Amino acid sequence: xxxxxSVCLILEGSYPYIVGGVAAWVQQLILNxxxxxxxxxxxxxxxxxxxxxxxxxxxxxxxxxVINKKHxxxxxPRSKSKLFAELKELHTLFQAPSQINLQKIIQYLxxxxxxxxxxxxxxVGWNMVTHSNMQHNPAYxxxxxxxxxxxxHDMIFTMLGASIPDADVYHAVSTGYAGLAGAVAKVxxxxxxxxxxxxxxxxxxxxxIKRAAFVQGYQRDMWINIFNNLSRISYYYADLIxxxxxxxxxxxxELGAPEEKTMIIPNGIDIEFFSQVKRTSRKGFHVGLVxxxxxxxxxxxxxxxxxxxxxxxxxxKFYAIGPVDEDPAYFEDCKLLVESxxxxxxxEFVGKQDVREYYSFLDVVMLTSIREAQPLVxxxxxxxxxxxASTKVGNVLELLDYDERFLxxxxxxxxxxxxxxxxxxxxxxxHEFVELNKQKVRKFFDRKKVYRRYGEIYNNLKGK
Amino acid sequence: xxxxxxxxxxxxHGGYEPFTPxxxxxxxxxxxxxxxxxxxxGASVKSIEEKPYDFEAIDRILSRKNTDFQIKRxxxxxxxxxxxxxxxxxxxxxxxxxxxxxxxxxxxxxxxxKKLKKHDNPNIKEELAGLYFELALVNEKQxxxxxxxxxxxxxxxxxxxxxxxxxxxxxxLLINILLEFKFYKKALQTIKNLDITNNPHLLLLLAKVEFKxxxxxxxxxxxxxxxxxxxxxxxxxxxxxxxxxxxxxETA
Numbered sequence: 001x002x003x004x005x006s007v008c009l010i011l012e013g014s015y016p017y018i019v020g021g022v023a024a025w026v027q028q029l030i031l032n033x034x035x036x037x038x039x040x041x042x043x044x045x046x047x048x049x050x051x052x053x054x055x056x057x058x059x060x061x062x063x064x065x066v067i068n069k070k071h072x073x074x075x076x077p078r079s080k081s082k083l084f085a086e087l088k089e090l091h092t093l094f095q096a097p098s099q100i101n102l103q104k105i106i107q108y109l110x111x112x113x114x115x116x117x118x119x120x121x122x123x124v125g126w127n128m129v130t131h132s133n134m135q136h137n138p139a140y141x142x143x144x145x146x147x148x149x150x151x152x153h154d155m156i157f158t159m160l161g162a163s164i165p166d167a168d169v170y171h172a173v174s175t176g177y178a179g180l181a182g183a184v185a186k187v188x189x190x191x192x193x194x195x196x197x198x199x200x201x202x203x204x205x206x207x208x209i210k211r212a213a214f215v216q217g218y219q220r221d222m223w224i225n226i227f228n229n230l231s232r233i234s235y236y237y238a239d240l241i242x243x244x245x246x247x248x249x250x251x252x253x254e255l256g257a258p259e260e261k262t263m264i265i266p267n268g269i270d271i272e273f274f275s276q277v278k279r280t281s282r283k284g285f286h287v288g289l290v291x292x293x294x295x296x297x298x299x300x301x302x303x304x305x306x307x308x309x310x311x312x313x314x315x316x317k318f319y320a321i322g323p324v325d326e327d328p329a330y331f332e333d334c335k336l337l338v339e340s341x342x343x344x345x346x347x348e349f350v351g352k353q354d355v356r357e358y359y360s361f362l363d364v365v366m367l368t369s370i371r372e373a374q375p376l377v378x379x380x381x382x383x384x385x386x387x388x389a390s391t392k393v394g395n396v397l398e399l400l401d402y403d404e405r406f407l408x409x410x411x412x413x414x415x416x417x418x419x420x421x422x423x424x425x426x427x428x429x430x431h432e433f434v435e436l437n438k439q440k441v442r443k444f445f446d447r448k449k450v451y452r453r454y455g456e457i458y459n460n461l462k463g464k
Numbered sequence: 465x466x467x468x469x470x471x472x473x474x475x476x477h478g479g480y481e482p483f484t485p486x487x488x489x490x491x492x493x494x495x496x497x498x499x500x501x502x503x504x505x506g507a508s509v510k511s512i513e514e515k516p517y518d519f520e521a522i523d524r525i526l527s528r529k530n531t532d533f534q535i536k537r538x539x540x541x542x543x544x545x546x547x548x549x550x551x552x553x554x555x556x557x558x559x560x561x562x563x564x565x566x567x568x569x570x571x572x573x574x575x576x577x578k579k580l581k582k583h584d585n586p587n588i589k590e591e592l593a594g595l596y597f598e599l600a601l602v603n604e605k606q607x608x609x610x611x612x613x614x615x616x617x618x619x620x621x622x623x624x625x626x627x628x629x630x631x632x633x634x635x636x637l638l639i640n641i642l643l644e645f646k647f648y649k650k651a652l653q654t655i656k657n658l659d660i661t662n663n664p665h666l667l668l669l670l671a672k673v674e675f676k677x678x679x680x681x682x683x684x685x686x687x688x689x690x691x692x693x694x695x696x697x698x699x700x701x702x703x704x705x706x707x708x709x710x711x712x713x714e715t716a
Contacts, residue, residue: 138480139491207557210523211564217483220527247552295567298559300609307608329574340612370559391559392552409548410559413606 006037006060007458008167008185012178016053016062017044019323020292022173022198023053025267030056032451036458039165043067043177065162067155067177074112083108084124091128100236105160106187114161116154136218148219152226160184168462169194172234175201176227179234186237192461195238196265198373199394200251202231232256239461244374245395265454266395267374268447274356274383275442282361284315285424289366290355290377293324293331298391301368303337303347304413309420310346316424318347321358359384364423369393370410379445382437387430389419403433484524513542519557526561533598536565540602569599586624590634593620597637600644614641632665639669648677664693668701671708684708 009015009030015023030038040055040062047066055062065071077083086104093100109115119125129149130142137145159177164170164185170193172182179195186193205227209215215223235241235257242263243249249262287309291297299320306318324331331349338347350358355377359365365381367390374395381388382399390396391410400406405422408415423430480496482488488502512521525531526539539561546558573595580588600613618641621634630638635658642651651673660666671686687708694702 135480138496139482139487139494207560210527211560212527214529215527217487217524220523295563298563304606304609329570333570336616337609337612340615341608370563371556393556397552409555411547411562 004035004037005169005458005462006039006167008039008041008165008170010041010043010170010172010178010181010185012043012174012176013045014173015042016040016051016055017042017049019052025198026173027053027056028447029451029454030058032448033455033458034058036455039063039167041065041165041181043159043181061165063165065158067158069158070116070154071112071114071158071161073114073161075110077113077115077118078108078110080108080118080122081124084122088124088128100233102183102187102233102237106184109160111163111188112161115157119153119157120150136221145218148222152222156180156226156230164188167191169458171196171458172238173198175231175234176205177230179238180230183233183237186239192239193237194240194242194457194461195234196242197248197252198244198267199371200231200248202227202255203251204371228255235261240457242457245398247395247398248373265450266445267376267379268445268450269376269379269383269441271383271442271446271448274359274380277356277359277384279385280361284317285313286317286319286362287364287366287420288319288321288358288362289368290358290380291320291322291367291369292326293320293322293334293349294327295330296370297322298368298370298411299330299334300337301391301411301413301416302366303334303341303343305366305368305416305420306343306347307341308413308417310343312417312421313424316346318343319358319362320347320349321351321353321355323352324349355380356384359386362386364389364420366416366420367391367393367396368410368416372396374399379441382434382441383445385434385438387423387434389416389423391416399437406433483520513538517542517546517554522561526564533601536598537602537604540565540604544605565602566599569595569602589620589624590631593617593624593634593637596620597641597644611645614644617641618645632663636665636669639673643673643676648673652677661689664690664697664701667693668704 009026011022011026014021015026017023034056037058037060038056040059042062042064044064044066045068047069083105086101086108090100090102090105115125120129129146132149133142133145155177159180162181162184164181166189168191170182170185170189170191172178172193172195174197175195179201182193182195185191202224206224209220209223209227232255235252235255238261240263241252241257241261242265243252244266245264249264252262253259287306289297289299289302293299302318302320306316309316310318320334335349338344359381362381363386365377365386365388367375367377367388369375369391370393372394375390378388378390378396378399387406388400389406389408390400391412392407393410397407406419408419480491482491482497482501482505485502485505488497488505491497492499492502510518512518512525522539522542525535531539543558543561547555547562549555549558573592576588576592576595579585580592594617596613596617600610600617603609603613617637621630621638621641624630624634635654639651639655642648642654655666655670655673658666660670667686667690671683671690674680674682674686687705690697690701690705691709694705697705
């Protein structure tokens, strides 16, 4: 019997501990490729997290590495002087990614050897820290810089030294530490490494760092540089870089991803499942938001839109369809807002539901998110024949053909309300638009085709 | 000053470069950079609302833990405009900025509400009322939500008022809420029910309310009464009185 191809999925802060988004995509990928074996290599912030998915039968191993933990070195690095010379060299090469050389570092650093203490005990390592302090923070206490540097670099040392499970192909589902692990796996195991980015890891982290009050001054620049450099390493070592849409692909190229390695494979939905939805007309005018009740989905803007629309269209009804337990305080706030705006007769938080039931009668699906990659909910709505009004985030502009009638800037409740009213007042025009999009989704966003494509890519890469 | 000193930015190679005037002066004091860095940084300061936006400056302000309310309000105004930018990244940046400010308020409010559930403490209610009032002004452009936050702030204040009189700080907040609601007459009534004659703070508040009611003669009257307390007032208030009454305390 021929040996089954094994794929190691490298995941950071996602499957199987977090529900939705990328995690849901990973679960479907595994389920839709039963002919392959999957090894799950997860990078976690803490131990003993609750597993939120039933691991499919073709998952043959799950290994978790806690990134914040100081792991015990079971082996010693070889030739520390040469190793540190290489590490020093690596820092100068990030601006010219074509010269990044992880091979030599890995050559001197066997699996299960961690540089936490060596990094500051070795003269070259110590000089790097002190020199860097003089460069970025000379007027402030060295201790602050030292601990910031240490915590930032120890996580990298964890990933460089960690033991990686065996597989035929390594597939990281983000850059960052997962991408670094993929690059290390490629060098250590001499196996192909591919990368799929749903969002842009370094951009998302940059946004978080800039907003975080606890990361100050030069530390912000340090973290942003580290995340950019981790993405550069991932792009340089990946044999294939997949993203969901063109805008993100261009951004990857801007940061140094070789254009010839990049490829777009969009998200897909279960066309058969959603095609079964039979549209029915229900009395009134029904607007739905499908998503978790969390700040990034900006449910409050959804409520403001409801207020504006309900004033103009009294028979309108709004449904927030999605789990409410992820951020109970935010959910509570949203409920209070609904009460205060006297919208209790117009808005309902229905919790997690079979969305098909709602797609059967909704007149509009609305998306008020502040950040998205390629929202599945728009694909689902289109597949079922429901028009969409949305904020201009991620791939939404392309999905809605840049049609300003249905688009608004994030947080712009007035413009979103206009879009909803346009749909209410122009059913014929909207119908044409919906039909076109239905065909588009059914043709280009079929999940089966997407995962089949991944299966082909794994097989092609294995031979390389 | 010789040519080389003037040319220091062009002729220096690498090394530490402070981001802010404060960091520059500290580095100069520690003999790390020449004073020109401070002069350069000090002279390059521009308002954050000036275009093209200085994202680094905005980031620095936004990442500070203890920005006061006026700065937050100012940032939200900048973000409100930026959110409509054609450039998707800038719009996203602005939306996330607004969300950051709102979520900081929300986190603080949630903490206080939890505390309040355990102990019915008027100090917590006072802080909650203040936070909701600030949130209302941060959401100035969204009238419905502004009203919601004002109403919540008002509710907390009213709860505190039961059986007791409001402190001066809370009374001022109450008046400000009523003014934001445009309940000018009610604000006037509230303040007139109090003994204001010997209280410069209340007189100042009265002047503000009378101004909103467009009773300009009454504003002058309040200012003249306020002039009696000139010696005990701060510079800002004195400037305010002078604006209305002239240098000698006589109305124009």
